[in-house]
Amino acid sequence: MPSGQSPPPVHISKPLQIKGDKNSGMAENVENAPEEIEITEEADKNRLKDRKFSWAKLRRVDSLNLEAGRLSFAGSKHPHSKVDWATTLSLAFQSIGVVYGDIGTSPLYVYSSTFTDGIGHQDNLIGVLSLIIYSIVLLPFFKYAFVVLRANDNGEGGTFALYSLLCRHVKVSLIPNQQPEDRELSNYQLDPPSNQLKRAYKIRGKMENSAAAKLSLFIITILGTSMVIGDGVLTPSISVLSAVGGIKSLGQDAVVGISVVILIILFCAQRFGTDKVGYSFAPIVCLWFAFLSGIGLYNLFTYGWGVLRAFNPLYIVDYFKRRGKDGWVSLGGVVLCITGTEAMFADLGHFNVRAIQLSFSAITLPSLLIAYSGQAAYLTHHPEHVADTFYKSIPGPLYWPTFVVAVAASIIASQAMISGAFSIISQSLTLGCFPRVKVVHTSAKYEGQVYIPDINYMLMIACVVVTIGFKTTENIGHAYGIAVVAVMVITTSMVTLIMLVVWKTNILLILLFCVFFGVVESIYLSSVLYKFVQGGYLPLAFSLFLMTIMGIWHYVHQKRYEFELKNKVSNEYVKQLVEDPKINRMPGIGLLYSELVQGIPPIFPHFVSSIPSIHSVLVFVSIKKLPISKVALEERFLFRHVEPREHRMFRCVVRYSYKDSMGTPDVFEQQLIEKLKEFIRHEHYIAEGAREAVEQTTALLVNNGKLEKGNSKRAVFVEETLNQTSQPRTSSASIQSFNAARSTNSSSRIVSAAIAGAEEELQFIEKAKDDGVIYLLGEAEVMAEPKSSCMKKIIVDYGYKFLRRNFRQGEKVMMIPHSRLLRVGMTYEI
Known part of the structure; x- marks a missing residue:
């Protein structure tokens, strides 16, 4: 219960009396509705004269559950969905530098990590080469390039994108803020299951009705993201350490020292962004x-x-027969040949599926197979060099040029995984499962390229500690393998769900995919877990630490949202509040922030009780993150009136994707106010159109003798019909009357009246803007209820409070200027 005031009445808000059509934000869908009208400026007057108006669309539902407009560009696809071959080739070339640095540097350490005790029988070398060949062909090539890449979220990849895709098709999000109008966004791209495949419906129903399924999917998602973030620690360490290993003549301590210096320089350079050096x-x-x-x-x-006889997979069978348990344990080294595979999917947003497939098939795959085969050929004559296979196999004249390029390639591999960690944390923020941190967008060209200063220095410290602590690539490899395979297993599980629910794939193909890759990856996972005490614990401990942070933050975030949803303020209470003569209206525009998207937050009466004043224009702003990769500016702002209209109070849901940024306060204010003006123009147009239609309908009834001219019943009819246009439902008779009235040529008069009616209100909005925009931010202190369990009190009262106090506050994340910030605190007991 909020402290510091009497609790407001808590009940479901009654529908408000609002007029308008779908583009203004609160209309129902009407079949066969004609093209919508869009008014932005007075210059549109002539254009609107020639447009048809949909009277049937005057039906209005007073709820932000149904309020999206179908815009002119709805149905647009991802910008990379259809590109010509020249663009694809260009993207394929660029992807080589961004995507394949990690998997491309694996030849530096795979054989040394696999044969830690020597090669032994020469056929062991052929068996390991065969394992390497088929691991690369089956997992990165077949699974990722031709199956997983298809499971993208409007061109975006990664564990979070898979979760977002599932959340769009199945209501499995733990925060209950789904809205039907979100499905009409141009990037939502929902394909409902066909009538022939009831399986998808059944699975959806079970998942939506199962709290355990929702929680499990969420835990799997944050585990996968935590593992990828862990790669941001291990990849720089193992890549740089293995590349610098080419100068072992200086001693192992010197190699470690040089690696640490390179890592520090690498992390310090992150603030410039990958776009600055991307072309190289x-x-x-x-x-x-x-x-x-x-x-x-x-x-x-x-x-x-x-050694090319290793392309015969029978050598794999012979290898396991000969080595038994030792062969199974050696898989922990073999799996390092596919490190960085997840980057093919995670970095998809900068390219497209065809570009990734082309670059991997034409460049990366043949180069890796040739490199591993060549090293195996060298080891057949020099098995004693297995601990330093790569550098020993280099011809003399090429040694130092290769060393320089190897160090550069390892830095690039590290850069890609560090940037990936930043991107994942940025996405986690939108899910409400990571404490607020500063996110800096470093590239105007690539939206996904971000820099997070706090996380950057944490990763740098972790990398330096790991490098100094483990010292060799063999020891780091034990930890690295677990992170790599765990993410692959999670990806396989989530793609299987997508096949079942989203793609509606044939069940036999699903079983083939799930069983085959599930068995292969489970064998690899069991092998790397065998070396748990030798360093394998590191990624698990790191992931557990991150999951604890994410879980605590998301749990309280969810409970706080549920509290506000349950205690949202009734419309009648707001009306009484603003009509109280003790409440002053002061000049300017007030933007009251709230995460609630389906009502007026309980913190509003607390504001008024603390400061008995309301701005002349008040907008309840709800920032909503959607499970899609991009929300166009034209679809971002959804407005509605809060009755009574003369008080000029509005509600606005501002929708962002998990990759969009709010921008500066000035830009945000300008966009919001311009969209508010469009909404007002449109509302006046709708109102005038409704009145015109009713008057024409009345005239038709009078002419037909169904309504007496001058009779008081006429006024009653007009009033009742106008009221019907603002109600959730309209009778078919009214719609037919509107359609009959629509046949007359009255567009010019409607537009003129609408513009004249809106002019006064627009001037008022502009004057309020000139008087200043003030941000009203509620700081809710969250506490566990006195009767809560001890664990809940620890999580809420200590864990959450610690995270909240040591990370960024809300106004810093939204970049609200302190000179225009008014903050009022209250307490929620959850």
Whole structure:
């Protein structure tokens, strides 16, 4: 119960009397409705004269549950969905530098991590090469390039994108703020299940009605994101350490020291953004792949082509028969050949599916297969060099150029995973499961390129500690493998769900995908977990730490939202409040922020009781994050009136995707006020259109003798019919009357009357804007109820409070200027 005031009446808000059509924000869908009208400026008057008005669409539901407009560009697709081949080739070239740095540097340490005790029988080398070949072909090539990439969220990839895609099709989000109008956004792209496949409906129903299923899916998602963030620690350490290992003659301590210096420089350079050096990435990685291929071919020509018999998968069977348990344990090293595979999916948003498929198939895959085959050929003659296979196999003249390129490639690999960690944390913020941190967008060209200063320095410290603590790539490899395979298993599970619910794939194909890749990845996972005490605990401990933070923050965030939804203020109470003569109306526009999207938050009466004044224009602003990758500006703002209209109070839901940024306060204010003006123009147009239609309908009835001219019944009819246009339902007879009236040529008169009627209100809004825009921010202190369990009190009263006090406050995240901020605190007991 909020403290500091008498509790307001709490009950479901009654429908408000509002007129308008769908574009203004609160209309129902009407079949066969004609093209909507869009008024933005007075200059549109002539254009609107030639447009048809949909009288049937005057039906209005007073709820932000049904208020989205179908805009002119609705149905637009992701910008990369259809591109020509020239663009695809360009994107494919750029993707080489961003996506494949991690998997491309794996040849630096795979053989040394696999044969930690020596090669032994020479056929062991052929068996491991066969495992490497088929691991790369089956997982990155078949699974990711041709299956997982299809499970993108409007061009965005990663664990969070999979969760967002599922949340759009199945109501599994733990925060109950889904709204039907969100489904009409151009990027929502929902395809309902067909009538022939009832399976998808049944699975959806079970998931939506199961709290355990929702919680499990959420935990799996944050586990996957935590593991990828963990890669942001392990990838720089193992990549840089293995590349610098080319100068082991200076001693292991020197290698570690140089690696630490490089890592510190790398993290300090993050604030400049990857876009600043992005053009150099692709040429360097292409050069790296050229070195890998050239050195591999040199070794094959020099030491023989016999190792290519490893393409026969029977050597894998013979390998496990010969080595038994040792062969199973060695899979922990083999799996490192596919590190960075998840980057193909996570970095999809900067490219497109065809570009990733093309670059991997044409460049990355052949280069890696040649490199590993060449190293195997070298080891057939020099098995004693297995601990330093890559550098020992380099021809003398190419040693130092290869070393320089290897260090550069390892830095690029590290850069990609660090940027990926930033992107994932930024996405987690929109899910409400990570404390507020400062997010800096470093590129105007690529929206996904962000920099988070606090997280950057935390990752830097973690990388330095891991590098100094483990010292060798072999030890880090034990930890790295768990993070890599765990994310793959989670991806397989979530893609299987998408196949069932979203794609409605044939059940046999789903079973084939799930069983085959599930078994392969489970075998790998069991192997890497075997080395838990040798370093494998690190990613699990790191993920547990991150999951604890995410879980605490999201739990309280969810409970706080549920509290506000349950205690939202009734419309009658607001009406009484603003009509109280003791409440002053002061000049300016007040923006009262709330996360509630379906009502007026309980903190509003607390504001008024603390400061008995209301701005001349008051907007209840709800910032809502949607499970999609992009919300167009034209679809972002949804407005409605709060009755009575003469008080000029509005509600506004501002919808952002998990990749959109709010921008500066000045930009946000300008966008909001302009959209508010459009809403007012449109509302006046609707009102005038309704009145015109009713008058024409009345005239028709009089002419037909169904209504006496001058009779008082006429006024009653007009009033009742106008009221019907603002109610949730309109009779078919009224709609027919409107359609009959619509046949007359009255558009010009409607537009003129609407513009004249709106002019006074628009001037008032402009004057209020000139008087100043004030941000009203409620700081709700959340506490566990006295009767709560001890665990709940620890989580809410200590864990959440600690996170809230040590991370950024709301006004800093929204970049609200302190000079225009008015903050009032209250307490929620959950």
